[in-house]
Amino acid sequence: MLTLVEEAFVPLRQAVSALPAYVPGARAGAGAPMWKLSSNENPYSPLPSVLAAITRAAAEVNRYPDMYAEELVGALAAHSGVAVENVVVGNGSVALLSHVLNAVVEHGDEIVFPWRSFEAYPIAAAVSGGNAVTVPLEEGTGRLDLPAMAAAITPRTRVVLVCSPNNPTGPAVHAGELETFLAAVPKDVLVVLDEAYLEFVRDPEAPDGIDVFRRNPNVMLLRTLSKAHGLAGLRVGYAIAEPRLAAGIRAVSTPFGVSHVAQAAALASLEPATQSQLMAQVEALVGERTRVVEGLRGQGWVLAETQANFVWFDLGEQTLERAAEAKAAGVLVRPFAGHGIRVSIGDPEANDAFLKVAASWR
Numbered sequence: 233m234l235t236l237v238e239e240a241f242v243p244l245r246q247a248v249s250a251l252p253a254y255v256p257g258a259r260a261g262a263g264a265p266m267w268k269l270s271s272n273e274n275p276y277s278p279l280p281s282v283l284a285a286i287t288r289a290a291a292e293v294n295r296y297p298d299m300y301a302e303e304l305v306g307a308l309a310a311h312s313g314v315a316v317e318n319v320v321v322g323n324g325s326v327a328l329l330s331h332v333l334n335a336v337v338e339h340g341d342e343i344v345f346p347w348r349s350f351e352a353y354p355i356a357a358a359v360s361g362g363n364a365v366t367v368p369l370e371e372g373t374g375r376l377d378l379p380a381m382a383a384a385i386t387p388r389t390r391v392v393l394v395c396s397p398n399n400p401t402g403p404a405v406h407a408g409e410l411e412t413f414l415a416a417v418p419k420d421v422l423v424v425l426d427e428a429y430l431e432f433v434r435d436p437e438a439p440d441g442i443d444v445f446r447r448n449p450n451v452m453l454l455r456t457l458s459k460a461h462g463l464a465g466l467r468v469g470y471a472i473a474e475p476r477l478a479a480g481i482r483a484v485s486t487p488f489g490v491s492h493v494a495q496a497a498a499l500a501s502l503e504p505a506t507q508s509q510l511m512a513q514v515e516a517l518v519g520e521r522t523r524v525v526e527g528l529r530g531q532g533w534v535l536a537e538t539q540a541n542f543v544w545f546d547l548g549e550q551t552l553e554r555a556a557e558a559k560a561a562g563v564l565v566r567p568f569a570g571h572g573i574r575v576s577i578g579d580p581e582a583n584d585a586f587l588k589v590a591a592s593w594r
């Protein structure tokens with residue numbers, strides 16, 4: 233008979249016991265109206281053609297998916313203007329981030345990234361066995377401090393993460409500063425340009441990621457269908473990398489990591505007619521972003537310049553209290569205790585509700 237020995241737990245790796253928890257954006261509950269502006273999601277439900285593809289694929293889930301998602305990889309390569317050898321798909325771009333770190337980081341190697349930035353970075357870095365080296369954002373602007381990030385590189389550095397636009401503050405890096413930064417990075421150090429919010433960028437000085445990738449084989453792009461394409465719930469991200477690195481990512485990926493339904497939905501969303509409807513939605517969201525930012529400036533807020541589908545409030549110690557007030561008013565936002573609040577751009581009704589909350593915060 234099996235007896236439970238209370239003290240004999242299998243120990244976790246030290247790096248894992250010390251991991252900060254990934255805090256997901258709050259979810260809307262039943263009852264009172266709740267506008268969910270806490271997870272940088274696309275507020276619009278899937279388009280009919282995408283829903284139809286999901287329904288068709290659902291009838292086939294007794295079969296494993298295409299392991300390397302060949303058709304989807306082909307469509308993403310064509311969409312991005314790169315070769316199929318350059319594209320790897322994963323269970324959200326967050327999975328690809330872990331895969332690439334697992335593929336290149338040796339125990340004790342350094343991974344440089346900005347902070348505050350995407351909260352998955354410290355977790356993925358720790359799990360890979362690397363040492364996180366965080367570089368503070370530029371004071372007051374919420375922008376990445378690329379010269380300081382270049383200065384943080386040592387002979388132990390294996391990877392640098394560049395989040396553009398930066399989650400949760402919003403600004404995009406500029407082509408010129410990125411160029412100067414890349415010139416300072418040794419060619420055997422991987423630079424991951426995380427472009428999760430690419431489609432929302434309207435800053436004319438933002439870099440063209442594909443062009444940067446073509447000219448720098450040590451640059452890899454991370455992109456996702458979770459945001460502009462509205463497929464967050466299905467988990468499809470992709471990496472664009474030089475073929476050897478792409479093969480390394482595939483080698484460490486979870487087999488069959490992108491489901492058949494997710495592949496079908498992603499393919500449908502890349503169809504030209506669907507694509508143009510999706511980009512019209514993105515344009516509407518960018519219009520809403522402008523309206524929200526102007527409304528907030530009218531209320532007297534001084535904000536970081538967002539190029540993503542969210543705005544950032546540097547509220548310091550008031551953060552949790554303000555988030556609770558927003559929740560009481562039916563608006564779920566994403567607080568980062570002691571630092572600030574990130575609020576996603578939603579549909580016009582949600583944004584109006586949030587503008588009222590922001591006015592009450594002042």
Ligand SMILES: Cc1ncc(COP(=O)(O)O)c(C=O)c1O
Nearest residue numbers: 324325326350399428456458469
């Ligand atoms: C900067 C950044 N990168 C990556 C992701 C992950 O996206 P995915 O849903 O593709 O895993 C997010 C999601 O919030 C993000 O903000």
